[in-house]
Amino acid sequence: MEIxxxxxxxxxxxxxxxYAYLAAIKSFLTYVYKLEDVDDLDALxxxxxxxxxxxWEAYKDWALNALAxxxxxxxxxxxxxxxxxxxxxxxxxxxxxxxxxxxxLPKGSRARTLDMAPTNQQLKQIIxxxxxxxxxxxxxxxxxxxxxxxxxxLKIQDVDLTTDPPTVYxxxxxxxxxxxxxxxxxxxxxxxxxxxxxxRKNLKKxxxxxYQSYGLFPFTNNxxxxxxxxxxxxxxxxxxxxxxxxRIYHIHTLRKFFKSKLSTVLPExxxxxxxxxxxxxxxxxxxxxxxxxxxxxxxxxxxxxxxPVNTKYRELEEKLAK
Numbered sequence: 001m002e003i004x005x006x007x008x009x010x011x012x013x014x015x016x017x018x019y020a021y022l023a024a025i026k027s028f029l030t031y032v033y034k035l036e037d038v039d040d041l042d043a044l045x046x047x048x049x050x051x052x053x054x055x056w057e058a059y060k061d062w063a064l065n066a067l068a069x070x071x072x073x074x075x076x077x078x079x080x081x082x083x084x085x086x087x088x089x090x091x092x093x094x095x096x097x098x099x100x101x102x103x104x105l106p107k108g109s110r111a112r113t114l115d116m117a118p119t120n121q122q123l124k125q126i127i128x129x130x131x132x133x134x135x136x137x138x139x140x141x142x143x144x145x146x147x148x149x150x151x152x153x154l155k156i157q158d159v160d161l162t163t164d165p166p167t168v169y170x171x172x173x174x175x176x177x178x179x180x181x182x183x184x185x186x187x188x189x190x191x192x193x194x195x196x197x198x199x200r201k202n203l204k205k206x207x208x209x210x211y212q213s214y215g216l217f218p219f220t221n222n223x224x225x226x227x228x229x230x231x232x233x234x235x236x237x238x239x240x241x242x243x244x245x246x247r248i249y250h251i252h253t254l255r256k257f258f259k260s261k262l263s264t265v266l267p268e269x270x271x272x273x274x275x276x277x278x279x280x281x282x283x284x285x286x287x288x289x290x291x292x293x294x295x296x297x298x299x300x301x302x303x304x305x306x307x308p309v310n311t312k313y314r315e316l317e318e319k320l321a322k
Contacts, residue, residue: 002300003045003046003049003088003089004085004088004183005041005045005046005206006021006025006026006041006042006045006085006214007023009025009039010022010086011083015178015216016176018025020078020081021068021084021085022041024077024078024079024081024259025041025045025081025085026038026041027062027066027067027078028058028059028062028066028078028082029041029044029045029060030044030050031065031066032048032052032058032062033048035220037220049089054315056093056097058292059082059083059086059093060101061302062082063101063105064077064101064104064105067105068105068106069081069245069246072106075092083098083163086101086251087203093292103218114241114258115241115247115248115252115253116248116249116250116253116256117253117257117260118237118249118253118254118257120261120304122249123138123142123254123257123305124238124305124306125235125237126232126235126237126249127139127192127305127306129231129235130227130231132195132196132199132225133199133219134228134231135195135196135215136189136192136193136194136195136196137151137224137227138251139185139186139189139192139193139219140185140192140193140259141251141255141304142189142254142257142258143185143186143188143189143258143303144168144183144185144189144258144273144305145183145258145259145271145274145276146167146168146183146185146198147176147255147263147276148224148251148252149176149221150174150175150176150276151176151216151217152217152220152221153173153174154170154174154215155213155214155215155216156197156211156213156215156216157199157212157213158170158216159185159193161193162295163293164188164297165184165185165186165187165293165296165300166184166185167183167184167289167293168183168184168185169182170182170183170276175276176276177276179276179320181273181274181276182209182289182292183216183274183275183276183296184292184293184296184300185276186291186303188266188304188306189305190306225250225252228250228251229247229250230253232247235318237249256277258303259271259275260277261302261303262274262302263305264297264299264302265299265302266295266299270287270292273287273292274295
């Protein structure tokens, strides 16, 4: 039997569906093989079909253990995606099996983990425990409202540190909605980013590509989350939801921090436009870049983490600039 690889399975599907289905298959296969991440999903899929003897047990075990703490909507999407992919490979489960499995999963239609946006003081504690890479990334996420996946796709040329406040151009191909947008970061976050970029120059690869086209944060989602979790634990903030055992202060709550702070000052439509919320795309197009910039300047003080940046970092910046 010819295997339908994950890349072939999602070919031609809408962008968001493609992303979700690949994430689901990756979750399934990395769980089966107890992996943290995988470089070649198609190769792992081929290995799975050659080695797996009981597809139902693999699917059931994954759903009950890896997905039990997931938000119900995500869990349902992932289970459907993997089931459709397996069906494409002529593996179909009896309806009574699926019905029994659904009965064993947690009930409810809403996300069950009670996560929280960190306070400014808590965020300060976390960021001070990071190296320059972590300081730059986490302050960037907290003050721009950019999704982690979007931030990891940005190029150096997508950020303009000469404007007031510094401007972030999120290209259409980076976004969840497929729409480009503009957002900003605070001068404080820009200070950390400048330090990181100086360090980044020393890590340049031997390539003909211009430096400005290099990735702003050239590491994986997994690396970013490990950095965040270590800093959160060191800060004594590694609390978990007792019902799901998921972190209350996970890396995605930085976006929640951005929303909660700006919402105290700005109209909801403006905050949604800066964050790229899909339901506000028509409204977003009505704002000019300068209008968004002025709104951001009005609320920027709510995003302050630990300004002024510690003297030692300013001294390091000056030393690296020489």
